[in-house]
Amino acid sequence: MPDLYDLGAKPPLGDVPARMHAYLVRQNRFGPPRDAWKREVIPTPSIGADEVLVYVMASGINYNNVWAALGYPLDVIGERQKLGEPEDFHAGGSDCSGIVWATGKDVTNVEVGDEVVVHSGWWRPDDPWVTSGRDPMLAESTRIWGYQTNYGSYGQFARAQAHQCVPKPPRLTWEAAGCFLLCASTAYRMLMGWPPHTVEPGDVVLVWGAAGGLGSLALEITRALGGRPVAVVSDEAKKKFCLEHGAVGAINRNDFTHWGPMPDTTNTKAYGEWAKGARAFGKAIWDALGERTSPKIVFEHPGESTLPTSEFVCGTGGMIVICAGTTGYNVTLDLRYHWMRQKRLQGSHLSNDEQAAAVTKLVTDGKVDPCLSKTYDFDDIPECHQLMLENKHPYGNMGVLVNARKPGEGRRASGH
Secondary structure, eight states, X not given: OOSOOOTTOOOXXXXXXXXXXXXXXXXXXXXXXXXXXXXXXXXXXXXXXXXXEEEEEEEEOOTHHHHHHHTOSOOHHHHHHHTTOOOSSEEOOXXXXXXXXXXXXXXXXXXXXXXXXXXXXXXXXXXXXXXXXXXXXXXXXXXXXXXXXXXXXXXXXXXXXXXXXXXXXXXXXXXXXXSSHHHHHHHHHHXXXXXXXXXXXXXXXXXXXXXXXXXXXXXHHHHHTTOEEEEEESSTHHHHHHHXXXXXXXXXXXXXXXXXXXXXXXOHHHHHHHHHHHHHHHHXXXXXXXXXXOOSEEEEOSOTTTHHHHHHHSOTXXXXXXOOOTTOSOOOOOHHHHHTTTOEEEEOXXXXXXXXXXXXXXXXXXXXXXXXXXXXXXXXXXXXXXXHHTTOSOSSEEEEESSOOOTTOOOOOSOX
């Protein structure tokens, strides 16, 4: 058996070549993604007793590997080396569709040859929190696969824990199956993981960044569960996309100017101007709905610039659920609206196995679309991350072919 195969050239099922092609970041290349990500040949990873090796057919692009390229806010290579891991590189990728190629001795849920998608929740199997049967996403050992762990989906083979594997939706192409699960499972946990604040028929859900990968899946999931999502976007061109993916209405945030930290409540003039903007935004939600109903759930991730308004417009007894701070991490709120209206501010992160399986079933059943916007080639991985850094990427989710090939395309060469 050769020790290295071209992309798309399958070894005999179950045979693992010694080396593989992969896109890597190294510490001496930290910086713009188009320069940080380089294609190299590295040893194919070995697997542990509870792990699987996946022959990667396609992947998705997520912002976490923009951070990995920049080395900010975390040097993921340095952090792993502190834990004793020897590799001086980061082989990233947190979304994956592929074929199970090898399994560890303790693996029982998948077999060699199974077609799977991989969710990005990774945790130590011996973590006492996990072994007690509690939600593993709250365990101290939890990591983002393909970001905080090595050997993700930007290589011919990926190493994952067996519990991360979910059956691939048969109706999807490899690229559609490979692009959605990180965003979809994160959105599903945000919308369904925090009872009693879960989406029920008729519920209004305000979705920030609704044309992005995360936001578009939030629209799809809310619609599938019978809710009424209202999209927030940054330009008029994105409204049509959001309406096609489930939004009952869309608001252009650039029609308002009150964003950013909330003024001190003792500054009557400045606070009054901010409150005027927040009220106008709340009215825009009602106008989009055609009724005076405030959101039961506000689906947040911008953070610093929008959270004061999210708090203001969230309905009495409702929840603001947040999974990121893309505009910053320092938060200001008028707490009077929080305690007097008995609202909930809930942090959320990734998903557990059950939540990943539940949202994948919605996709399998045709109730949720993966929102694949465009499919790229393996060697486009650096530029895809650069587009995401510059906020020039297509709406929805980007797919990347790894070992999968476009119809009519032959085997791809092993070099640039």
